[in-house]
Amino acid sequence: MKARKVKKLDPAGPLAENAAWIVRTRVGELLDLAEVALDQGEVEAQHDLRIAAKRLRYVLELTGFCFGRPADTALGRARDLQEILGEMHDCDVMLPRVRDHVASLQHADAEAVRSLAGPSADLDPRLAIEAPNRPDYHGLEVLAVHLAARRRLMFDRFAAFWARQEELGTWIRLERAAEAQLERARQTRRAAKAARLAERHADDVEAAIEGVEPEPR
Amino acid sequence: MARPKPIMGLTPELSYGETAARAVETRGGELLGHATGVLDTHDIERVHDMRVASRRLRAALEVFEPCFPPKAHKRAIRDLKALADGLGERRDRDVAIAALEKFSARMPAPGRPGIDGMVERLRTEQSDANEDLAPLVSDERLVSLADQLGKLVVAARKPSRG
Numbered sequence A: 001m002k003a004r005k006v007k008k009l010d011p012a013g014p015l016a017e018n019a020a021w022i023v024r025t026r027v028g029e030l031l032d033l034a035e036v037a038l039d040q041g042e043v044e045a046q047h048d049l050r051i052a053a054k055r056l057r058y059v060l061e062l063t064g065f066c067f068g069r070p071a072d073t074a075l076g077r078a079r080d081l082q083e084i085l086g087e088m089h090d091c092d093v094m095l096p097r098v099r100d101h102v103a104s105l106q107h108a109d110a111e112a113v114r115s116l117a118g119p120s121a122d123l124d125p126r127l128a129i130e131a132p133n134r135p136d137y138h139g140l141e142v143l144a145v146h147l148a149a150r151r152r153l154m155f156d157r158f159a160a161f162w163a164r165q166e167e168l169g170t171w172i173r174l175e176r177a178a179e180a181q182l183e184r185a186r187q188t189r190r191a192a193k194a195a196r197l198a199e200r201h202a203d204d205v206e207a208a209i210e211g212v213e214p215e216p217r
Numbered sequence B: 001m002a003r004p005k006p007i008m009g010l011t012p013e014l015s016y017g018e019t020a021a022r023a024v025e026t027r028g029g030e031l032l033g034h035a036t037g038v039l040d041t042h043d044i045e046r047v048h049d050m051r052v053a054s055r056r057l058r059a060a061l062e063v064f065e066p067c068f069p070p071k072a073h074k075r076a077i078r079d080l081k082a083l084a085d086g087l088g089e090r091r092d093r094d095v096a097i098a099a100l101e102k103f104s105a106r107m108p109a110p111g112r113p114g115i116d117g118m119v120e121r122l123r124t125e126q127s128d129a130n131e132d133l134a135p136l137v138s139d140e141r142l143v144s145l146a147d148q149l150g151k152l153v154v155a156a157r158k159p160s161r162g
Helices: A015-039 A043-066 A069-117 A125-130 A134-169 A172-211 B016-033 B045-063 B070-105 B110-137 B139-157
Strands: none
Touching: A015 A043, A015 A069, A015 A172, A015 B016, A043 A069, A043 B016, A043 B045, A069 A125, A069 A134, A069 A172, A069 B070, A069 B110, A125 A172, A134 A172, A134 B070, A134 B110, B016 B045, B016 B139, B045 B070, B070 B110, B070 B139
């Protein structure tokens, strides 16, 4: 998943303002993806949400100190979220791998049992009991059930975790802290502009008193 | 998971460009510091730590993207991604093997052969992944990456870029 582009970044500007733009974008990304990912069948959105949580986490590791306590909390929760979604993802990766392994064993067994039949006109069902990989199937079936059930359990944990963070306002508080940082930056710019205008005005007044032309700007 | 090294001297007022330079210096050093013994399959934490360090460095390169010259940035991301992919392939097998061994240990004996057979298959894949990883963590590749990162740090500090 491509990260959303962050606009208005300025290498010469202060870290806090730039970080606020990035954090605001990353939180927005997280919130939008979660809406879809809370549907159990939306595996891709859950995967994307894990990536979004990771992005937010790493931004906060670098710049969280600009946003105070809401960032400390959000950093911890982004890490937790990434972990729960990571457990789900591990099940999603492992389950097809188990099925693929079972399929390859079955393929080899079919070949072996076919050889046992020799030139017979049909296959005696009892020959299938001789399949060399037969002892392996039970454990692999149990594993597949375990993975599917664990995935569901992790999804339930994710849904409960997300609801709890919404109750606590974890993400919204971080978003507000970023907004506050942007507002401070706007105020600083306004104050600097006002100071520049005041300085010019003072120069003009001084020039008028002395009866000289003000310096061109 | 290894905690990130603190980046010294950061303040909210410091320029975004200077922060970028310090972040890439620190995270780059962290990555290279984790390269020792990474091909040792008996200690899977080494690959894990280096992989996490590669993600943190990549995150720093992405967070501070506007502070770097686009071409050099793109090239560093590309090389770093190749390294991260190689580490990821190894790590993927390491994690799967550890999970299956844990699962097998808790299974009654009749269920174990199938799981153990799958672990064997994964060990072969782990060994293949390790062979693919070896050139990506060679001294030559890491020196080249360090050189690229050094140039990005210098560029981020140039006044025109902050």
